[in-house]
Each structure stands twice: as structure tokens, then as C-alpha cells.
Amino acid sequence: YAAQQKTKLSKNLMRMKFMQRGLDSETKKQLEGEEKKIIGEEHWYLDLPALTKRQSFLLCEDLLYGRMSFRGFNPEVEKLMLQMNAKNKAEVFEDKTEEVDVSDEEMARRYETLVGTIGKKFAKKRDRVSYEEHENGDVKLPKEKEMFLKPRD
Amino acid sequence: MAEVVAVAAESLAGSRARAARTVLNQVVLPGEELLLPEQEDAEGPGGGGERPLRLNAGARSRVRVVCGPGLRRCGDRLLVTKCGRLRHKEPGSGSGGGVYWVDSQQKRYVPVKGDHVIGIVTAKSGDIFKVDVGGSEPASLSYLAFEGATKRNRPNVQVGDLIYGQFVVANKDMEPEMVCIDSCGRANGMGVIGHDGLLFKVTLGLIRKLLAPDCEIIQEVGKLYPLEIVFGMNGRIWVKAKTIQQTLILANILEACEHMTTDQRKQIFSRLAES
Numbered sequence: 001y002a003a004q005q006k007t008k009l010s011k012n013l014m015r016m017k018f019m020q021r022g023l024d025s026e027t028k029k030q031l032e033g034e035e036k037k038i039i040g041e042e043h044w045y046l047d048l049p050a051l052t053k054r055q056s057f058l059l060c061e062d063l064l065y066g067r068m069s070f071r072g073f074n075p076e077v078e079k080l081m082l083q084m085n086a087k088n089k090a091e092v093f094e095d096k097t098e099e100v101d102v103s104d105e106e107m108a109r110r111y112e113t114l115v116g117t118i119g120k121k122f123a124k125k126r127d128r129v130s131y132e133e134h135e136n137g138d139v140k141l142p143k144e145k146e147m148f149l150k151p152r153d
Numbered sequence: 154m155a156e157v158v159a160v161a162a163e164s165l166a167g168s169r170a171r172a173a174r175t176v177l178n179q180v181v182l183p184g185e186e187l188l189l190p191e192q193e194d195a196e197g198p199g200g201g202g203e204r205p206l207r208l209n210a211g212a213r214s215r216v217r218v219v220c221g222p223g224l225r226r227c228g229d230r231l232l233v234t235k236c237g238r239l240r241h242k243e244p245g246s247g248s249g250g251g252v253y254w255v256d257s258q259q260k261r262y263v264p265v266k267g268d269h270v271i272g273i274v275t276a277k278s279g280d281i282f283k284v285d286v287g288g289s290e291p292a293s294l295s296y297l298a299f300e301g302a303t304k305r306n307r308p309n310v311q312v313g314d315l316i317y318g319q320f321v322v323a324n325k326d327m328e329p330e331m332v333c334i335d336s337c338g339r340a341n342g343m344g345v346i347g348h349d350g351l352l353f354k355v356t357l358g359l360i361r362k363l364l365a366p367d368c369e370i371i372q373e374v375g376k377l378y379p380l381e382i383v384f385g386m387n388g389r390i391w392v393k394a395k396t397i398q399q400t401l402i403l404a405n406i407l408e409a410c411e412h413m414t415t416d417q418r419k420q421i422f423s424r425l426a427e428s
Contacts, residue, residue, distance in 0.1 A: 005375060051189075051226045052219050056265045057386070057389040060221045060254045066269045067317065067342045070375035073394075077381060079428040080342045 062088060170230060171238065172336035173253055181239050181255060187231040189218055207422055223255025235259075236325030255361075258358040262287045264389035269343070271352065272316045272331065284316055287354075287387040290328055294318065298332035300340035308345070315346040315391060317383055347391030351400050357388050359411045370410050375404065375424050 013019060015035075020028060057063070065084035069077035102110075120128060160268040173187040181187070220226060223235035233239075237257030244251045262270075264286060274283035275291060283291040294316065299308040310316070322330040363371055364384055374380070380394040380403055390407060394400045402425065410418055 043369065051229075051231075052217065053224075053226060054219050054252075055222055055255070055263075056267050057222060057361060058267055059219070060240070060252050062360060062366055063361065064366055065342070066364065067379040067381075068371070068375075068383075071379035073379035073381045084341065132307070 064088070155261075164234055173231060173241070176239050177241050178238055180236065181233045182236050183234050185233045186227060186238075187224075187233065187253075189229075189231065202383070219252045221252050221254030222376070223257050224253055256358070258356055259353075260356050260388065262327040262357060264288045264320055265291065265386075266320050266323045268323070268386040269317065269319045270331070270387040271346070271383060271389040271391055272318065272387075273312060273352075274312050274314045274316060277310075277312055282310060284318075284331060286329070286331070287389065288329060292329040294331050294333070299344055300334050300338065310345055315352060316344070317346050317385070318343050318357045346391055347393070350391050351404050352389055352391045353404050353408065354388050355385070355390060355408060356411065359407075360384055360386060360388060360390070362411075363407070369415075370407075371419065373418075374406065376427060377403075377422075 009019075015031070020031075021032075065081055065088070067077050068081060069075075072078065161411045170186040170188050172190070175287050176187060176188055220231055223233065223237060225232045225234050231253060233255060235255050235257040239257040240254055240256050264270075270286050272286040272292060274282050274293075274294075275285045276283040280296055282293050282294045282296065284393075286292050295309055296302060296310070297304075298318075299321075302308050316331075316333065318331040318333040319335075322328075322332050327417055333340060335343075362368065374382075378394060378399055379390065380399070380401075382393075383391040390404075392400055392403045392407070394403055408419065413421075
């Protein structure tokens, strides 16, 4: 009779860390799920329809920007008017094609030779020779530094 | 107008809530209860409080409806607190169930967060200015709340200056606070309004009417002569034109256009354009 009656361990004891090391992942997930359910049911909530209250007229009506200027009386305000009213109507801003002084192609060309010019400044005298040899436009980077090679046995 | 009020009174006497959808753009009176669209089927004709039993009670369609000014939540219905016309706006981006509000008229302003208002600086105490915005108490404006203001570089604001700013804190429990910069730190036209010009007061409903995107009055006014106007949501308008006479004419037009019909307005504008 004593063998049939197993000593039942309490729930809190089973939840302790050292008791859970022996469990497999499935039972662990089950236990976790049960715990979450218990915690979730304890949280109180209002069973009302979602009715948020806002006192502002801003989201009710689409109103224009409050500062206005007409016929060039205040040019800054007229610029602001265009900016703010366009923002309100969520218009896509015009792609500002920025006027650049130098085009992209020219920039790339200059950079190509720039790498060589600056590299020359930091190159040792030996490597500077290799720069001058190839000065017809294409830049050849100086060869890698020759490191000390360990003698093979 | 008399029949509209009679209908409203009748529904109040019958004490059956009307559906908000059926009352759009009609006059509603304080104390009326309105049903949201999702609750209409529950209250059928002659419902008498019957509700169809649902097996999945938790799966009620929750459309997030915003109740705007003039409305209050009462249980799961809308309770009207101001008299005016009921308006509705569909949600643009698809989230939520839209906004319901009452288009009412009043002269007394109550500070609301996010509103752009014109204030008059009444006092300067330490690090903050006290600004009169027409509400129950003066709003506080910190001297750091201007674009490019630092502890050493203080803004040039004197007592009696006009300020265009927005509220960051505005509720019934705290003193309202306003700033003259937006969330990115840019002025966006806020700050001290220039000298000269004229400040006058109108009703709150007129401001909203004049700031509507398709307002004809503003378009016609803009064609008269070069001028500048600033509208404050607290019912204050500041105008400035090249001469004092032009400024006064502009102020008179804006004050009077609330009670004019379209024809009267067009007459006045044509007379002005001639002179």
C-alpha cells in the first residue's frame, strides 16, 4: 500500500529551477503555457469598444497653416505656407535636383587620380619610383611591402 | 431649422438612441446618445433590449473610433455634450473607424494640446514668460523654447509682444505650457509676431471656417492688396497691411463675414475692388 501511494510534491516545488532540469522540452513548454495563462487571467481589462477621446480639432478637420501672406507682403511666410500646406496634404516633395558645381562623372575622374596623388605623399622613396613610372594617367598602387620570410628548415 | 429641432426632441422623448450614421450633418443636442455602426444590429427595430446570443462573445469587431470635441463616451455609446452638427471623417490610412465630432460654436477658448495660438506676453519671471492665451490661466513659455535659444543667447521677447506658438501641455489639471518650436527644434513660423498690425478677436468657429482648405473668403481677401494674416485657434487674428486704413478694412471684413451671406460678401468685395 505504501508503494502505491507516491509522495506528491507541491506545485511550487516543481516550479523551482533544479526540478526543471530533468524535464524534457515538451513538458517545459506546457508548464510555461499554463503559467502564462494564469498570469494573463489575473490582468484586468475593460470590455468596452475602443473609443479614444481626442479634444483637438486638428485631426477632425484638415486645416491650413495659420500664418498667411498674400501678394508678396512677407516672402518668408509665403515660403512657409507652401511648405506647411504641402506637408498637411502629404504630397510627395518634388525631387530636389540639387544644382551641383561639379558633375558626378567629373568627380569620379578626379577621384581616380586623387588616390594616386595622395598615395604618393605617404609612399616611401622606393615606392614613389613606381608612381612616376606610370604617370600617364592610370595609377598603379605600390607593391606590397616585402615582409621578412622565415627560413625553411 | 424648427423641424430639425422637433425631430431631435421627439427622439429624446422616445428615449431610443439613434444611430450616429443616420444623424450625420444634422443638429444634435446635449444629452443625446448615439449608437456606433457596429451596435445597430443588436438594437433592432422594437428591440426592447434583446440581444442575439453569440457563441464567440469575445470576437466582437473592435473598430477603433475616435470621439472628438463635443462627444463623450458613455458605456459603449457616444454621448453628445455640445449642441451643433454631427460630423464624421473616414479614416484615410485605413486604421481605425474614423472620427466623429460636433461642429459647435463658442467664443471662450479652452487650451488644447497641439493647437497653434496667438498669445500676449504679460509677465517675465526668471526663466519663463507668462502668456495670456484667452484661457482660464496664462500659459507658461520657457525662454529656451525658441529656435536657436541657449542659456547665453536669450530670445528678444518683451512684455506686450505677440507670440505665435503651440501647446505642449494643456489639460484641466495643469497650467498650460506652450513652445515656439516643433518637435525637431525648428521654428516653422512660430515665435514673436512682428510689430504693427492689429489683433482682434472672433469666434472659434469662424477661425475653423476661414482655415478650411476650400475657403473662398481667404482667396478673395488675398486678391485685394498685399497683406499678412496670422490665425490663432484661440479666436485671435492678427492682420497687417501697408497702410492703417487697409488694415482696418481687412479687420472689419473678417469680423463681419461670419454673418454675411455669399452674395452680400461678393457685393462688398466688388465695391472694395473698385475703390
